[in-house]
Amino acid sequence: MAPGAEVDRSLWQATAAPAPELPTLAESLRADCVIVGGGYTGLSTALHLAEAGASVVLLEAQAIAFGASGRNGGQVNPGLRLDPDDLVARFGAERADRIIAVSGGAPDFVFGLAKRLGIECDAVRPGWVLVAHSPATLAKLQRRGEQWVRRGVAMRALDADETAAMVGTRRYIGGLYDPRGGSVQPLSYARGLAQAATRAGARLFTHSPVTRLEKQGSDWIATTPRGSVAAPQVVIATNGYTDDLWPGLRQSILPVRTFQVATRPLGHNLERSILPGNHAVSDLRRLILYFRKDAHGRLIMGGRASSTQRGGARLFGFLTGVVQDMFPQLGRPEFEHAWSGTVALTPDFLPHIHEPAQGVLAALGYNGRGVAMASVAGKALADRVRGGRAEDLPLPVSDIRPIPFHGLRQPVLHLIMQYHRVMDWLGR
Ligand SMILES: Cc1cc2nc3c(=O)[nH]c(=O)nc-3n(C[C@H](O)[C@H](O)[C@H](O)COP(=O)(O)OP(=O)(O)OC[C@H]3O[C@@H](n4cnc5c(N)ncnc54)[C@H](O)[C@@H]3O)c2cc1C
Structure with missing residues (x-):
């Protein structure tokens, strides 16, 4: 397709x-x-x-x-966009502690709810892997990891080899493992x-x-x-x-359209080389990428954003290029599905x-x-x-x-995205 x-x-x-x-x-x-x-x-x-x-x-x-x-993307991830120390600086320790506890425990809530209600949604919880393509992003991940470890979460820094083994690509210089995450068929x-x-x-x-x-x-x-x-x-x-x-x-919000593509089921051999532990992954470059496999072994890649209803074909093309570049073992992958949806961003x-x-x-x-x-x-x-x-x-x-x-917002968001694209490319 x-x-x-x-x-x-x-x-x-x-x-x-x-x-x-x-x-x-x-x-x-x-x-x-x-x-x-x-x-x-x-x-x-x-x-x-x-x-x-x-x-x-x-x-x-x-x-x-x-x-x-x-x-x-069906990723059931803990926390908010702001790291715990940022929340303390913003709300004070007492209020922030509650925000951190509620947002950090949010995956427990979802997996508990699905279990209690008997919802069949391919729920799996092998953890969440955050990956860095540049030293600046790796430093950011390290800071994030330290803040959660201080609060009792068993997060773990990953070196380049561990990251490659978990993700199935050598494109990253390191990462952070968060045991709280998982995924569902959304x-x-x-x-x-x-x-x-x-x-x-x-x-x-x-x-x-x-x-x-x-x-x-x-x-x-x-x-x-x-x-x-x-x-x-x-x-x-x-x-x-x-x-x-x-x-x-x-x-009061910025509606932004984001895109995903999914391959055909990868088959046994490729499944063992790409995300062998079925982790959900977020690549924390400024224009974020996120990927995982579904219950049938399809690779799903998401990311890139558009502030308009236009540009879909170009952005899907971008994502298929990302998959080919990141996972050359796929050869010329065949994509079965491509779709988009709108997220709400807030200035804070x-x-x-x-x-x-x-x-x-x-x-x-x-x-x-x-x-x-x-x-x-x-x-x-x-x-x-x-x-x-x-x-x-x-x-x-x-x-x-x-x-x-x-x-x-549309021309302004467009300019901001161009800026972030350049900063990603520069590894900032
Ligand atoms: C492509 C994509 C990938 C994402 N990936 C992830 C991920 O992996 N992990 C994660 O945590 N989050 C992810 N998100 C974000 C997550 O999906 C949303 O934050 C979440 O679904 C928001 O749920 P909601 O119920 O608030 O809003 P929505 O699910 O957007 O629902 C809002 C509903 O309101 C309805 N509506 C609007 N106006 C009216 C009206 N006047 N009358 C009646 N109904 C109305 C709409 O039709 C819509 O169904 C992603 C979002 C997108 C788009």
Whole structure:
């Protein structure tokens, strides 16, 4: 298949557990809470609220996990983009310790949830390997490793030989092993959450975009083209697909499209030379690359970003070139799937939680690290909806801050990416 020819049919769609059959909203309903968005954030909120006995309606504009939750790399990684010491500098020791504990433990949460709910999603947990292509990146990884080791995590520095043995390429000068990471079939995981939420009593609707949210008395009314839901509490869980439903929310994140390709199953011999331990890998150059194998031994390579809907074929071509360069043992690899999805970046590299009005919560901006964190955030939002303390949320509640000159983000992002490309090339 020519990469880029079939961008909407991802590897995950081709191999996932069947989609739950869900209706489109065509009536007026009442609930304790209405959730906008059917990715991990919304599904985890719905599940945990329903399990606690609340009446919940979830409205998804397209299909369950249509957004990033059905398109991502499936890496269940711990931590946030900021390292622990950076979090302490930013939030002070006490608050930072809680953020570090919650984000560091987020993979435990996901693997525990999948096990408890019996979700079949090819969950494996051999650890996460972060690799460095330059001395500057290796130094950064060393600092990160030291900070987590100080906090009791059994991270381990990898030299060039160990890295080559674990990854199957000599392109890296070293790395860092983090035992907490693993991977899932991301769409199967999302569909499993949807099924579990439905079993627990949540009412989920697909092809039901919320087009208006307005206050009437003590209720919020979420209106879709053919129906509406009245509820005193609303959770907005739309991440990189955020529209103009709530003033300023779309402008508070940078939506960036990222790309993945997957080969055919590699076969026994190649599987033993490429990622023999099935680790998930992140290459921490400025324009990040991430790769792993799926349960059938296909190599999946992701990375490169675009701020527009254009340029797909070129970026898929770039990724196929990366695979050929990194793993020459593949010869001329054949690619079965190529697809993309949108992540939400934030200027401070942290997820944001907002409470812009009474009864309204929003969580978004996972900066490409949401498989674990969005699942955790959903549970925390459910606790907050049920009257939990704002201080117990994974991150402090912040005001919605539209990014200045958001309308100019495409040319600005393009320039920033060109700059990072040069810095990667220079090994800075
Ligand atoms: C290509 C790619 C690779 C990634 N790889 C990884 C990875 O390996 N590891 C990792 O941790 N993270 C990864 N991420 C990030 C991760 O997938 C996201 O952080 C996470 O899925 C966010 O979940 P969410 O539920 O908040 O948002 P989403 O899954 O994006 O869901 C938002 C949903 O809201 C819906 N919506 C929007 N507006 C409305 C409306 N008005 N009414 C109703 N519904 C609406 C959308 O249709 C969408 O389904 C990746 C992301 C992408 C795109």
